[in-house]
Amino acid sequence: MSKVKYYYDSETLSYKKIAHKSGRKFGFALIGVAGAFLAGFILLVIYINIPQIETPKEMALKRELQNMQLQYNIVNKKMDQIENVLANVEDRDNNIYRLYFESNPIPEEQRKAGFGGINRYKNLEGYENSKLITETNRRMDILSKQIVVQSKSLDEIAVLAEEKEKLLAAIPAIQPVKNENLKRIASGYGWRNDPFTKVKKFHYGMDFSAPRGTPVYATGDGRIERADNRSTGYGNHIRIDHGYGYTSLYGHLYKYNVRKGQKVKRGDVIGFVGSTGRSEAPHLHYEIFMNEDRINPINFYYGNLSPEEFDQVLIKAQQENQSLD
Incomplete structure (x- = not known):
């Protein structure tokens, strides 16, 4: 219910009702809409031109x-x-x-x-x-x-x-007889005079002259493949299978210190110098095989010889003298 407003008329000394004009109401409404639109536009401009307010x-x-x-x-x-x-x-x-x-x-x-x-x-x-x-x-x-x-x-x-x-x-990399036990290197790898026939014959190993009973050492790690005298000319001999295609042979031994199938390390005593088989005097006949082919043992003494000692061994091994087997 709308409120009725009055005003005091001093001439008649009485209250009279205030009458509203219809045009005035429309004007107020228009002003309100315009004000609201202006306020919204101002707020939009402010929202666009200032950083967004974050929660x-x-x-x-x-x-x-x-x-x-x-x-x-x-x-x-x-x-x-x-x-x-x-x-x-x-x-x-x-x-x-x-x-x-x-x-x-x-x-x-x-x-x-x-x-x-x-x-x-x-x-x-x-x-x-x-x-x-x-x-x-x-x-x-x-x-x-x-x-x-x-x-x-x-x-x-x-x-x-x-x-x-x-x-x-x-790899068989040391000398099988120690230098202090050597009398001499009697013969090397190559053509040599046979001690029995006196004709030249290819000598497939090296002969180390030493007293009977001198220790013989394994020149590399491996397994004893043979320790017997059932090979022509070698007498009591030992063969070591080193693996990787390498085999070493020790011939004319006095006796064994190992048995077939035994594993040995480089430097182990495997036997003792003798003169069994086709031999002229106590010595060790030493051979190296690579994939069953005989190769010169002189190339495998880097493990325990100084350069000077190796040079001396090389000179002696190259002399075309008489072998002991």
């Missing part, structure tokens, strides 16, 4: 997003360092370790294989920092793959190193 929750999410972006940048810098270190390890692996152990290098495409084809990062698209997140994940995957490949390669290198160590220990 506490929006502010917290924005800080979290900024921190996440910062952390991703830090992770990418650390990955730069890891990639540099890994590249250095891969280079040494291919050009030093695998080269030394005579193993083929790992191709670059094998180290980074498995990252083409389908888009494996599709679920990371459509966000404000999708490019940063996708690139970081891609680099992490490549690094993980490279580390796995490199780890397997180092495992292989460890096995190759162990095999190399076994090979080096197996």
